[in-house]
Amino acid sequence: MSKISIPIGPQHPLLKEPLSMMVDISGERVLGASLRLGYVHRGIERLAQTRTYTQNVHLIERICGICSHIHTTTYCQAVEAVLGVEIPLRASYLRALMCELERVHSHLLWLGILAKHIGLDTIFMHAWHDRESVLDVMEEISGGRVLHAANQIGGVRFDIDHDHDSMIRSALKKLHEQVAGLLDVIENEPALIARTKGVAPVSPEVIKKYCVVGPMARASGVNVDMRRENPIPPYDQLDFSVVTHPDGDAWSRTYVRVEEIRVSLNLCESILEQLPEGPVNIRVPRRVPAGEVIIRSEAPRGELFYYLRSDGTDKPARLKVRTPTLAALSLLPEQLSAIHVADIPVVLAGVDLCVACADR
Amino acid sequence: MKRLKKQFSLFSAIVDAFVEPPETIRYPFEPLNLPDVIRGALVLDTEKCSGCGLCVRNCPADALELDNKSRDEFRLIHYPARCAYCGQCEDSCRSGAIYHTNQLVKPITDPETCVVILHDKRG
Numbered sequence: 161m162s163k164i165s166i167p168i169g170p171q172h173p174l175l176k177e178p179l180s181m182m183v184d185i186s187g188e189r190v191l192g193a194s195l196r197l198g199y200v201h202r203g204i205e206r207l208a209q210t211r212t213y214t215q216n217v218h219l220i221e222r223i224c225g226i227c228s229h230i231h232t233t234t235y236c237q238a239v240e241a242v243l244g245v246e247i248p249l250r251a252s253y254l255r256a257l258m259c260e261l262e263r264v265h266s267h268l269l270w271l272g273i274l275a276k277h278i279g280l281d282t283i284f285m286h287a288w289h290d291r292e293s294v295l296d297v298m299e300e301i302s303g304g305r306v307l308h309a310a311n312q313i314g315g316v317r318f319d320i321d322h323d324h325d326s327m328i329r330s331a332l333k334k335l336h337e338q339v340a341g342l343l344d345v346i347e348n349e350p351a352l353i354a355r356t357k358g359v360a361p362v363s364p365e366v367i368k369k370y371c372v373v374g375p376m377a378r379a380s381g382v383n384v385d386m387r388r389e390n391p392i393p394p395y396d397q398l399d400f401s402v403v404t405h406p407d408g409d410a411w412s413r414t415y416v417r418v419e420e421i422r423v424s425l426n427l428c429e430s431i432l433e434q435l436p437e438g439p440v441n442i443r444v445p446r447r448v449p450a451g452e453v454i455i456r457s458e459a460p461r462g463e464l465f466y467y468l469r470s471d472g473t474d475k476p477a478r479l480k481v482r483t484p485t486l487a488a489l490s491l492l493p494e495q496l497s498a499i500h501v502a503d504i505p506v507v508l509a510g511v512d513l514c515v516a517c518a519d520r
Numbered sequence: 521m522k523r524l525k526k527q528f529s530l531f532s533a534i535v536d537a538f539v540e541p542p543e544t545i546r547y548p549f550e551p552l553n554l555p556d557v558i559r560g561a562l563v564l565d566t567e568k569c570s571g572c573g574l575c576v577r578n579c580p581a582d583a584l585e586l587d588n589k590s591r592d593e594f595r596l597i598h599y600p601a602r603c604a605y606c607g608q609c610e611d612s613c614r615s616g617a618i619y620h621t622n623q624l625v626k627p628i629t630d631p632e633t634c635v636v637i638l639h640d641k642r643g
Contacts, residue, residue, distance in 0.1 A: 211580065212577075212578070214608065214612075215578060215579070215608075216580075218580040218608060219580060286533070300555050303557035303558050303559050304558075304559065307606070309607050317607065317611060318557065
């Protein structure tokens, strides 16, 4: 049968963000694919060199619309490391609380998209309904649903009181029940299992070859999590498990992410229980002494890498961001080979692409 | 029994959908009850503002401008269309003069409102 090349994107109903793919098919089989990136490149790394450290907090937040908080957290940690300041423990706990809530909403959003691609609109509606309650909590404590502006160099800009505490706890309790229901659906729903089990399996060797990180790697049995490997407070004082699954197919990616929601909900509860008293931020100098630092943290999609070099002025000399999606994108052509055409949406959804993060 | 329970697992969601009020609010025809921490319209307390320019220096969106002749003669100008409503000005102000309220900012339809003079202290 002859080979046909189908262009998908940069604007396509399948894609939520601009990404161009040329998919080669023969009949119902996909032979291979090639990618073109850069449609949402905004030059943020270069722009960051022209803005002050304080202004950059808000610029960095706009790298990604879903995991905005972890970007600013990692950036602030990098600046604080060069400055040599230690933020109050309460501030680091509050940062971690927002990070975990962000992970919950990111994974629920992802689950909704996967379900929508498969055609299970009921799960899509349930997942996004639950996500809404997380966004409400984040809005109530930080003032923003998506762009929280919660971080500042030297701590956080918000604090939680007794009312917030009880509101978050009741939302977490409800979410625990909802997520248990979603997990039951994932483990037992025949339609979801038929569409995801055994689809585009990736071996741990391939994961390591392409340096894939995050839930994608953990779903292939690679036990890696920056919260444990590189524990920045308060993760060194919190007890949590890293969810892995050996299969590496689309179903195990679904399972790992939904289990991670449960882990994150438990972490939120632990953070609220152990939340120390004290200030939430400290004043830091405007100028940052010369130096360089590498900070790695665990974003919802995997390891987030920040390199910061300072030359002693109030603007960074170099800021390098490596987002987890970039590695997952390099694996995508291999994943898209030797699958059915109907499985393309499932594979794309399983990767949990964030093109805005990757292009910056 | 287990199968029957599964068949009716969505029953509570269906009942909720009938009983619960709609999630959407008919804003602007109905009032919005937003949390206090929402970063809405920008307000300046002219009594407290000393014209130090910290808010202008730290604004990431260049939405504030200080037009000053001296310490006592200055104008603080806000460009709402540029503003990112990030709250950095509020954070930077040491005298608590500039702050966000939780009132939503309406879309700009009148070009005259693209420039707002928050403070005019000139002789």
